[in-house]
Amino acid sequence: MTTVTEARRRLGRIGVWLNNAITATAPADDQRRALVRIEQLGYGSAWTGESTGGRDIFAKLGVWLAATDRLVIGSGVANMWARPGITMAAGAATLAEAYPQRFVLGVGVGFPRQAESVGRSYGRPLARMREYLDEMDTRPEAALTPAASRAETPYPRVLAAVGPKMLALAGERADGAHPYAAPVATTARARAILGPGKLVIPEQLVIYDPDPAQAREQARAYRAQSLSALQVIGGAAGSPYGRNLIRLGYTEEQVSTVDDTVIDAIIAHGDESAIAERLHEHLSAGADHVLINPVAPDLPATVDILERLAPAVLDV
Template sequence: MTTDSVTSPPARRVGVIFDRDQRPEDLAEFAAAVEELGADDLWVVEDLAWAGGISSAAIALAATRRLRVGIGIMPAPLRNPALLAMELATLARAFPGRLIAGIGHGAPEWMAQVGAAIPTKLALLEETITAVRSLLAGGTTTFDGRTVQVDAVRLVHPPAEPPPVVAGVVRPRSLELSGRAADGTVMAEGQGPRAIEAALDAIAKGRKTAAPARPHELVLFTHLCVDDDPERVTAASAPVIAEYTEFLRVPPEEVFLVAGDAATTARRIRGLWDSGADTVVLRPVGEDPLGQVRSALAALGPSDA
């Protein structure tokens, strides 16, 4: 954990997710509490029919003084790159150094529900990230891609410090795309050290054609379940394991959680850092999410900064 500037994110950051099922009116208080507990990040969620990522990030940023706020993950099919860059630039100017913006493909079934499903999702994501990053950098952007067209657009109020734009992706080709085009990668819940190693290999292929000086942050979302009772941990974890077995297309025993007593959860977080995750973002499962975060952070201690 760290309390230093978030301008150049160091390794071994820890964050917390404001779960999509929590009420938007509770976000400000939750964000302030997470900051008080000493976490580095708060991540908000944008899933279809839940809450908007930009508005949620604005609430969390306004309610805190130090936390970096991440948006995970805005679907490229729902976002015009110029408008998205305008929104992100506004937040980045008002809260410099405290925003990180995730963009992804969007869940296919959700995109189909709103008429936004397209066959060229890899091209759309890469072109959206490229155009948004160019606009945030402050220059005049002209981009004529397969799916994205921008003709001589320049932001009137670009941020002095452009926020990192990261890709929320899962499969190998998308991970390689992230290494090539984005400032970082967000890995979904359920993935542990073995998945991190495979993801880093795919990202490295993309980074061979990226600007050599550009850093690339690996952010890993992971479920958190802190309880001294193994039976309660098993009961709370069972629905998560079932969901991510299907989502990740892996056997149940390969679904990774940060679960167990406080010492065990701290050990598992350290294991994710040691495997290559720069930022581990905790998604509490079950009752008393803030209490679980408090226990996990206390078990990590200042030596893990």
């Protein structure tokens, strides 16, 4: 069985992406309790991201893996500026060996400010990622001790990718792609570029509110407070996610102001059926596994939303 085939079997169709701003500060005990609840609800995976200077993602995901029995755990993504490539590869191999078939490594190039925070130049992200993958895949001779040279437990590697060139690199050098903050059209493009033999695992931001009008108001508030401020979307020139939307046909004004058409494209908002329908759209467009990212103030509230959504979305 190939790494991709085994990952598809283990992941199932629907997983969870937990906001990094929450998992970066929530106590470890709270995270353990949350992950146990997520596993009990029946979700196939749980992921979170990483910035520079915060909690190490391999240590955090090690806590998650130890707290659960079956849940697949993924990095969405491990930031390349946080560690050298050889250290990234070693951390992933350690978790994969300790928890076979339960770990997916997502790697991403992040943002210019993250590179600058560690005294590096962001440069050309595609070239930077290619160089970093070379570093991950090249074992220095000094590391080839009898213990280090044994056959490693295989694990899937996916790249944070929304644009066609990074998606092509994901097809060339990884087991697939993990699009973030992107509409269903990006999922379809990822599948077209990657073909049937690679993983496509998109994240889907969710605002749950049975009242559609209130849900959209919350989406507008989240746009104002988080999307632009954190450059999740940002201006067309300053964000790969903004440039992606422009490639898909949105105007620079729509992207820079994050208007309602952009909100509707990147945020699934409304009741259970509306959110389930968006997940179905991703799956129909070629996603193997879709990650729900609920907007919530803290970890317990996040899992409460996941519990309310589970009967509808896990049937997708």
